[in-house]
Amino acid sequence: MTQPAPAHPPHNDPSAAPRPIVTLDHVTKRFPGVVANDRVAFDLFPGEVHVLLGENGAGKSTLVGMLSGLQTPDEGGILIDHREVRIASPARALELGIGTVFQHSMLVPSLSVADNMALGGPWWSRPDRAGVARRMAQVCADIGVTIDPAAKVGTLSLGEQQQVEIVRALMRGSRVLILDEATAMLTPKGAEDLGALMGRLTRLGIAVVFITHKLNEALSFGNRITVLRLGRKVGEIAPERLAALGPAAATAEIIRLMFGTDAGAPADAAPRRARPGAAPLLVIEGLAVDDPAVPVERVDLAVAPGEILGLAGIDGNGQKQFAEALAGQRPLRAGRITLAGTSLERLDVGARRAHGLRYVTDDRLGEGTIGGFAISLNLLLKQVGESPFWRAGFDQPEAIAAHARRLVGEFDVRTPSIETPIGKLSGGNIQKALLARELSGAAKAVIFAKPTYGLDVNNIRATRQRIREAADRGLAVILISTDLEEVLELSDRIAVMSRGAVVGVVENDAAARGRVGELMSGVTA
Numbered sequence: 413m414t415q416p417a418p419a420h421p422p423h424n425d426p427s428a429a430p431r432p433i434v435t436l437d438h439v440t441k442r443f444p445g446v447v448a449n450d451r452v453a454f455d456l457f458p459g460e461v462h463v464l465l466g467e468n469g470a471g472k473s474t475l476v477g478m479l480s481g482l483q484t485p486d487e488g489g490i491l492i493d494h495r496e497v498r499i500a501s502p503a504r505a506l507e508l509g510i511g512t513v514f515q516h517s518m519l520v521p522s523l524s525v526a527d528n529m530a531l532g533g534p535w536w537s538r539p540d541r542a543g544v545a546r547r548m549a550q551v552c553a554d555i556g557v558t559i560d561p562a563a564k565v566g567t568l569s570l571g572e573q574q575q576v577e578i579v580r581a582l583m584r585g586s587r588v589l590i591l592d593e594a595t596a597m598l599t600p601k602g603a604e605d606l607g608a609l610m611g612r613l614t615r616l617g618i619a620v621v622f623i624t625h626k627l628n629e630a631l632s633f634g635n636r637i638t639v640l641r642l643g644r645k646v647g648e649i650a651p652e653r654l655a656a657l658g659p660a661a662a663t664a665e666i667i668r669l670m671f672g673t674d675a676g677a678p679a680d681a682a683p684r685r686a687r688p689g690a691a692p693l694l695v696i697e698g699l700a701v702d703d704p705a706v707p708v709e710r711v712d713l714a715v716a717p718g719e720i721l722g723l724a725g726i727d728g729n730g731q732k733q734f735a736e737a738l739a740g741q742r743p744l745r746a747g748r749i750t751l752a753g754t755s756l757e758r759l760d761v762g763a764r765r766a767h768g769l770r771y772v773t774d775d776r777l778g779e780g781t782i783g784g785f786a787i788s789l790n791l792l793l794k795q796v797g798e799s800p801f802w803r804a805g806f807d808q809p810e811a812i813a814a815h816a817r818r819l820v821g822e823f824d825v826r827t828p829s830i831e832t833p834i835g836k837l838s839g840g841n842i843q844k845a846l847l848a849r850e851l852s853g854a855a856k857a858v859i860f861a862k863p864t865y866g867l868d869v870n871n872i873r874a875t876r877q878r879i880r881e882a883a884d885r886g887l888a889v890i891l892i893s894t895d896l897e898e899v900l901e902l903s904d905r906i907a908v909m910s911r912g913a914v915v916g917v918v919e920n921d922a923a924a925r926g927r928v929g930e931l932m933s934g935v936t937a
């Protein structure tokens with residue numbers, strides 16, 4: 413009897429080059445205005461954890477989306493066991509042996525583990541509970557996890573729920589597991605357990621694609637690392653090389669690849685300098701915010717007039733909670749906010765605005781505007797009832813229209829009329845209207861939250877120009893962005909937020925890119 417070939421032949425046997433289980437053959441995927449994946453080549457080998465790294469928007473989710481059936485490539489092909497396949501749906505991906513676990517559980521919390529296992533599977537129409545239980549016990553034993561089949565999923569920790577999802581995928585015959593930011597919401601212990609589980613899976617020959625933003629996880633759980641940047645594959649570190657490099661050299665190489673630290677400053681960067689010696693205009697001391705997902709802990713920042721302070725960080729590290737608390741949209745647990753000598757922390761949104769604090773939200777349609785209302789009214793959304801636009805409770809149509817006409821002209825909002833419902837405008841024009849509202853009048857400090865997110869190239873350029881102009885007028889500017897290029901292009905100094913805290917503030921000089929990259933990746937100096 414012949415022995416089955418080992419899943420991953422030893423590398424010292426030159427005749428037995430390892431065969432990928434999955435190949436993405438130079439796949440390209442475009443969305444309006446962006447090439448999310450640009451001719452990316454990606455091989456996945458059995459028995460390996462292949463880590464995908466890259467900044468927000470680098471193209472990681474798009475790449476794995478093509479494997480899990482959520483996206484189809486515009487160009488290039490997908491091969492499984494060297495045969496070309498089309499993965500048009502998640503169901504097809506499962507049939508082909510590819511299971512996906514997301515950062516948020518996809519299980520039904522009110523059902524038991526066993527019922528979740530049966531749900532949607534081939535047993536649903538003809539439930540064979542004993543059979544399901546037997547298979548589940550076998551898979552759990554194979555991969556070394558303990559799960560009570562009778563437990564209600566809602567009572568399990570997020571880490572345990574992910575184990576259930578992994579077991580479910582394996583019960584359905586998955587040989588490839590995609591873990592898309594699966595550790596993002598886990599405790600350090602939960603992440604450690606998942607890492608150990610990945611190790612046991614690979615020993616069974618399973619291939620794992622693991623997306624993370626944390627370099628320490630990439631290095632301790634991963635065998636092979638691919639780095640994406642702006643939709644392109646910029647590097648791959650194979651297992652032998654990864655082992656030979658060791659953690660410190662591997663970290664340096666990955667940061668160089670991820671953030672392009674060889675690239676220097678962006679081409680059109682014109683570092684601006686706050687007026688030397690100017691006293692800070694906006695001072696934030698010990699700001700703390702309660703939040704179940706990401707509490708913000710003791711943020712201290714000071715911004716001078718005419719200064720742009722970039723706030724960089726991976727999305728979801730407390731930037732939004734911080735910005736909303738600053739603007740008065742969320743209660744503070746502690747802290748002081750002083751603008752031009754006035755304490756703002758006890759004031760509501762309207763009063764903070766009246767003192768010159770402005771906030772350009774990233775949620776343009778949800779929180780920033782009322783889609784069904786006229787542009788003219790949206791331009792006054794935060795001044796309803798105030799004179800000269802309202803008098804004795806009555807609106808003053810002429811004053812409202814004159815204000816709108818002036819701002820629409822000044823900020824180049826392209827609209828058929830000032831009475832057009834703002835929701836009918838393009839994203840770029842809605843952003844122009846928001847900028848008009850927040851930057852007009854007696855503004856002293858402004859917080860921009862991801863101001864160019866989702867805009868096309870022209871609108872990105874126009875928005876960045878408005879940000880520069882605001883600083884040139886002497887406003888104190890906080891620029892929150894997950895796009896490091898943007899932060900480097902516009903900022904005087906750069907603060908980095910991670911897990912709800914500011915983990916460092918650096919001058920925007922030649923060394924900033926590398927230093928910010930390290931702080932964003934959780935690498936401590």
Ligand SMILES: Nc1ncnc2c1ncn2[C@@H]1O[C@H](COP(=O)(O)OP(=O)(O)OP(=O)(O)O)[C@@H](O)[C@H]1O
Nearest residue numbers: 443444446448466467468469470471472473474475
């Ligand atoms: N459905 C979509 N429609 C339009 N653009 C999209 C869509 N999905 C992704 N994009 C864009 O494609 C680019 C790559 O996004 P993708 O989500 O793959 O990046 P990512 O590396 O997974 O980022 P993150 O770490 O933030 O999850 C981004 O510019 C994103 O805005």
